[in-house]
Amino acid sequence: MTRLDGYGRLDRSRTLRFVFDDVAYTGHPGDTLASALLAHGVRRTGTSVKLGRPRGIGAAWVEDPTGLVQIEEPFPEPMLLAATVELTDGLVARSIAGRGRLAQVADTARYDRQHHHTDVLVIGAGPAGLAAAQQAARVGEDVVLVDDRPEAGGTLTGTETIDGQGSREWAAGVVAELAATPTLLHLQRTTAFGHYDDGFVLALERRTSGATRQRVHRIRAARIVIATGATERPIVFEDNDRPGVMLASAARDLLHRQGVRAGSEVVVFTSDDAAYAAAVDLHDAGARITVVDVRPAPTAPGCIERGIVVHADAVVTRAEGEEQVTGAVLGDGRTLPCDLLLVSGGWNPTAHLFSHVRGALRYDPRLGAFRPGEEVPGTQVVGAANGEWAGSTSVLWRVPGDPSRQFVDLARDATVRDIERAVGAGMRSVEHVKRYTTIGTAHDQGRTSGVIASGITAELLGRPVDDLGTTTFRPPFVPVAFAALAGRERGDLYDPVRTTVLHSAHVAAGAVFEDVGQWKRARHYPRAGEDMAAAVLRECAAARSGVAIMDGSTLGKIDVQGADAGVLLDRLYTNLMSSLKVGRVRYGVMCGNDGMMIDDGTVLRVADDRFLVTTTTGNAAFVLEWMEEWLQTEWPDLAVHVTSVTDQWAVLPVVGPRSRDVIGAVFADVDVSNETFGFMTWQDTVLDGVPVRLARISFSGELAYEVHVDARYAPALWERLLEAGRPFDITPYGTETMHVLRAEKGYPIVGQDTDGTVTPQDLGMSWVISKKKTDFVGKRSFARAENLNPQRKELVSLLPTDASTTLPEGSQIVEHRADGTLPPPPVPMLGHVTSSYRSAALGRPFALALLRAGRSRVGEVVSVPVGDRLVAAEIGPTVLVDPEGARRDG
Amino acid sequence: MQLIPCPWCGPREESEFHYGGQADVAYPDDPAALTDEQWAQFVFFRDNPKGPFAERWFHSAGCRTWFRAVRDTRTYAFLPGSPA
Numbered sequence: 001m002t003r004l005d006g007y008g009r010l011d012r013s014r015t016l017r018f019v020f021d022d023v024a025y026t027g028h029p030g031d032t033l034a035s036a037l038l039a040h041g042v043r044r045t046g047t048s049v050k051l052g053r054p055r056g057i058g059a060a061w062v063e064d065p066t067g068l069v070q071i072e073e074p075f076p077e078p079m080l081l082a083a084t085v086e087l088t089d090g091l092v093a094r095s096i097a098g099r100g101r102l103a104q105v106a107d108t109a110r111y112d113r114q115h116h117h118t119d120v121l122v123i124g125a126g127p128a129g130l131a132a133a134q135q136a137a138r139v140g141e142d143v144v145l146v147d148d149r150p151e152a153g154g155t156l157t158g159t160e161t162i163d164g165q166g167s168r169e170w171a172a173g174v175v176a177e178l179a180a181t182p183t184l185l186h187l188q189r190t191t192a193f194g195h196y197d198d199g200f201v202l203a204l205e206r207r208t209s210g211a212t213r214q215r216v217h218r219i220r221a222a223r224i225v226i227a228t229g230a231t232e233r234p235i236v237f238e239d240n241d242r243p244g245v246m247l248a249s250a251a252r253d254l255l256h257r258q259g260v261r262a263g264s265e266v267v268v269f270t271s272d273d274a275a276y277a278a279a280v281d282l283h284d285a286g287a288r289i290t291v292v293d294v295r296p297a298p299t300a301p302g303c304i305e306r307g308i309v310v311h312a313d314a315v316v317t318r319a320e321g322e323e324q325v326t327g328a329v330l331g332d333g334r335t336l337p338c339d340l341l342l343v344s345g346g347w348n349p350t351a352h353l354f355s356h357v358r359g360a361l362r363y364d365p366r367l368g369a370f371r372p373g374e375e376v377p378g379t380q381v382v383g384a385a386n387g388e389w390a391g392s393t394s395v396l397w398r399v400p401g402d403p404s405r406q407f408v409d410l411a412r413d414a415t416v417r418d419i420e421r422a423v424g425a426g427m428r429s430v431e432h433v434k435r436y437t438t439i440g441t442a443h444d445q446g447r448t449s450g451v452i453a454s455g456i457t458a459e460l461l462g463r464p465v466d467d468l469g470t471t472t473f474r475p476p477f478v479p480v481a482f483a484a485l486a487g488r489e490r491g492d493l494y495d496p497v498r499t500t501v502l503h504s505a506h507v508a509a510g511a512v513f514e515d516v517g518q519w520k521r522a523r524h525y526p527r528a529g530e531d532m533a534a535a536v537l538r539e540c541a542a543a544r545s546g547v548a549i550m551d552g553s554t555l556g557k558i559d560v561q562g563a564d565a566g567v568l569l570d571r572l573y574t575n576l577m578s579s580l581k582v583g584r585v586r587y588g589v590m591c592g593n594d595g596m597m598i599d600d601g602t603v604l605r606v607a608d609d610r611f612l613v614t615t616t617t618g619n620a621a622f623v624l625e626w627m628e629e630w631l632q633t634e635w636p637d638l639a640v641h642v643t644s645v646t647d648q649w650a651v652l653p654v655v656g657p658r659s660r661d662v663i664g665a666v667f668a669d670v671d672v673s674n675e676t677f678g679f680m681t682w683q684d685t686v687l688d689g690v691p692v693r694l695a696r697i698s699f700s701g702e703l704a705y706e707v708h709v710d711a712r713y714a715p716a717l718w719e720r721l722l723e724a725g726r727p728f729d730i731t732p733y734g735t736e737t738m739h740v741l742r743a744e745k746g747y748p749i750v751g752q753d754t755d756g757t758v759t760p761q762d763l764g765m766s767w768v769i770s771k772k773k774t775d776f777v778g779k780r781s782f783a784r785a786e787n788l789n790p791q792r793k794e795l796v797s798l799l800p801t802d803a804s805t806t807l808p809e810g811s812q813i814v815e816h817r818a819d820g821t822l823p824p825p826p827v828p829m830l831g832h833v834t835s836s837y838r839s840a841a842l843g844r845p846f847a848l849a850l851l852r853a854g855r856s857r858v859g860e861v862v863s864v865p866v867g868d869r870l871v872a873a874e875i876g877p878t879v880l881v882d883p884e885g886a887r888r889d890g
Numbered sequence: 891m892q893l894i895p896c897p898w899c900g901p902r903e904e905s906e907f908h909y910g911g912q913a914d915v916a917y918p919d920d921p922a923a924l925t926d927e928q929w930a931q932f933v934f935f936r937d938n939p940k941g942p943f944a945e946r947w948f949h950s951a952g953c954r955t956w957f958r959a960v961r962d963t964r965t966y967a968f969l970p971g972s973p974a
Contacts, residue, residue, distance in 0.1 A: 196891050196892075197891065197892040197893070197966065198891075198892050198893040198901075200891045200893075220893075593932070593933045594933050594934070625908065625948065625950060628948075628954060628956065629910065629946075629948065629956055632955070632956040633910075633946065633956050634916075634917050774922070775920075775921055775922065779921065779922075780918075780921035780922060780924065780929050781929070781933065783926075784926050784929070784930070785926060
């Protein structure tokens with residue numbers, strides 16, 4: 001045990017039990033897994049990812065490139081740094097051989113998110129951050145203060161004095177003052193991991209109580225103070241990856257934070273003054289210290305009075321020992337026995353969050369490090385993060401030695417030799433060297449290796465390091481679990497689910513649902529023993545021979561009002577809408593400026609200055625936005641208002657030869673005869689005081705009525721229609737049957753039979769294009785040469801000649817040559833199958849397809865690859881059922 | 891996550907907006923009078939400058955205003971006073 005009395009800020013009154021590699025240990029609140037392991041003399045945490053070399057704990061916080069462990073309990077997590085895992089009672093962890101292991105069980109914990117808007121965000125609660133937060137709070141600004149450690153105070157050990165007080169007392173005083181400030185939010189265990197545009201920062205809070213394990217704070221601040229301190233960097237020498245080689249500051253931190261003395265025979269290898277604090281403190285804690293300083297005449301503060309031996313103008317060239325360090329070999333060949341080899345090559349400002357917002361970093365030769373080199377508006381970097389510290393450094397990236405044993409990035413097993421290879425392969429930019437060697441791409445983002453890699457690359461290229469620069473830091477600053485980023489937006493909450501007012505009725509009726517955009521739509525209503533194919537055949541037969549009903553409420557509906565409503569629709573639809581009489585319905589098609597079809601639907605003229613426009617279910621939001629764009633940007637002079645009424649109106653199509661009987665029975669006051677209630681007209685009526693609109697619209701070719709009603713009354717009206725239809729065996733049908741019925745009639749579905757490259761003419765719908773209008777959106781494109789190309793793909797039907805194969809949608813269409821063979825590969829693709837179903841009415845499968853010059857080829861046979869087979873299919877017209885349209889009036 | 895200056899709502903997060911492409915591309919007065927090439931220029935061709943760029947934005951999850959803003963494509967920064 002190397003736990004020292006009188007050191008550390010642990011709660012020693014409580015003991016925590018934990019297990020590492022099946023051995024039980026104890027620790028205390030305030031320990032990390034790393035400190036608790038080191039307290040028991042456990043050095044090794046696993047083996048390295050490529051070379052399988054023993055690795056241990058190399059630092060005391062997020063900068064550690066090596067000390068990765070697998071957590072098993074309380075919940076499995078792969079590859080966490082032992083130095084950042086807070087010890088909890090019952091923790092079970094394992095060493096890692098190269099790579100961790102993803103959890104095999106679902107994570108049941110909750111992750112969530114909070115939003116903050118503040119005047120000032122201070123990142124880091126070390127002395128600089130605390131002072132900044134205090135100052136802002138005192139002038140009444142709203143402040144958010146976040147810090148990634150469990151307690152505020154940064155790396156203050158308590159041996160310093162601030163404002164005449166002990167540093168920890170000073171920090172505790174500031175924290176108490178901040179706690180009493182109502183305009184300040186102080187979050188510990190909260191790592192700012194990404195800094196984005198316009199003062200936006202994401203921070204991850206590790207919760208220690210409550211139902212939420214981690215919380216992402218989304219913080220928008222007018223001013224951001226980055227007080228993230230600095231990170232010590234090592235010096236590279238042979239076998240510098242052995243367990244027991246550690247940053248000097250880490251050993252000091254472990255001593256003062258957790259009362260752990262990480263070794264008893266200690267060599268401190270340094271080119272920097274700050275390492276002497278570690279040497280002195282460890283000496284005072286009972287360790288035997290030898291200092292090796294690369295500088296000819298270091299000031300070596302505190303060493304003479306303590307009798308600490310300092311080898312000046314000397315270097316450590318190699319670490320001895322395999323499973324753990326046993327000695328430090330000096331440049332002159334001597335070996336200093338040790339069980340802990342501390343290294344310090346100076347400090348790097350932790351300026352990642354400054355770099356995230358494209359703040360340029362400049363090399364400072366005094367520090368041997370890159371520091372913020374310009375002003376970024378709204379962002380201030382203070383303290384050590386800005387390179388502000390006393391003491392001096394002699395810059396040394398590496399000592400002479402075998403480059404293949406000199407580790408630059410321990411996490412990636414990348415050595416000086418790898419950088420030599422990169423440079424030898426022609427890499428001249430540090431960004432390229434990074435990608436070639438993978439240095440700086442591990443969990444630690446190269447905190448200890450990045451600048452060294454730049455320095456060594458510069459040496460190899462014979463260029464100054466400030467000229468070469470350093471790699472750009474990008475979010476996240478520390479690894480963040482996807483679960484935390486997802487928050488509660490997973491499972492059912494991943495995307496909003498929209499259901500119609502009749503959803504529970506469909507559920508009760510046993511419907512199988514499909515997703516259409518965010519909507520849940522009833523796809524079919526299987527009876528006992530039926531699969532989808534059987535259910536759809538039955539539903540189709542009911543619609544064509546009796547009566548069937550569906551929930552069409554997801555149909556997009558836009559209320560278009562105003563004196564110029566007709567003008568707007570004339571400009572957006574290919575056909576004439578302003579001539580539509582009140583009480584009538586017209587089918588319309590919309591195209592983009594490129595002449596390609598973007599939506600279709602029916603338009604009901606409700607009044608002289610009012611239309612109800614329907615859109616396809618998936619395009620409702622787009623069409624509304626499309627109308628608004630034209631109205632606001634091109635035609636602000638038009639007096640028109642457009643409003644979505646999709647959710648306000650339920651639409652219930654009642655379809656089939658017996659639909660007239662059902663509608664007539666429910667709405668006794670309506671003359672449902674074809675003479676007074678003709679196709680493509682609508683009528684308003686009232687049922688028990690509730691206004692209802694009936695419209696003779698058919699998407700199946702059958703006699704059909706759309707029943708429109710205020711959505712709140714739809715469940716009751718649905719029941720009334722089912723009740724009235726019972727004598728005719730009224731059959732609820734879903735979207736699959738709807739698709740079959742419309743395809744039998746050759747009605748295209750925008751987005752299924754079209755893909756943004758299809759004109760109305762391609763679909764055989766020239767009749768929907770007005771010849772009277774001088775212009776409408778898309779008209780000019782119809783005259784472009786490509787639009788007139790006779791080889792354009794056109795919508796046709798395909799009938800597999802075996803009368804049994806259902807062609808998979810998306811299948812390609814090919815053709816045999818006259819001699820019966822296929823053309824040599826690549827076989828020309830003539831088009832593809834867009835819709836394909838089995839038809840009850842036809843008694844066979846059929847398909848719709850976009851086929852090159854298809855309409856001119858009706859009657860010919862093409863081939864469709866299905867699995868290993870080529871299925872022959874005859875080209876037909878799009879309308880396969882009731883081509884003369886005899887059924888629509890009943 | 892940038893803040894975009896909606897002329898009606900003020901600065902809002904970019905996820906509330908839809909991008910509308912280059913601004914100030916007026917619909918031709920008489921499309922029928924244009925050659926195929928001129929028409930194609932209007933339909934398919936847009937500028938791609940390095941620097942200030944006038945764009946249309948739509949506050950789709952807010953007030954549903956279409957507006958014009960000038961953005962520097964090098965920095966993404968919306969230039970002050972640009973909404974019109």
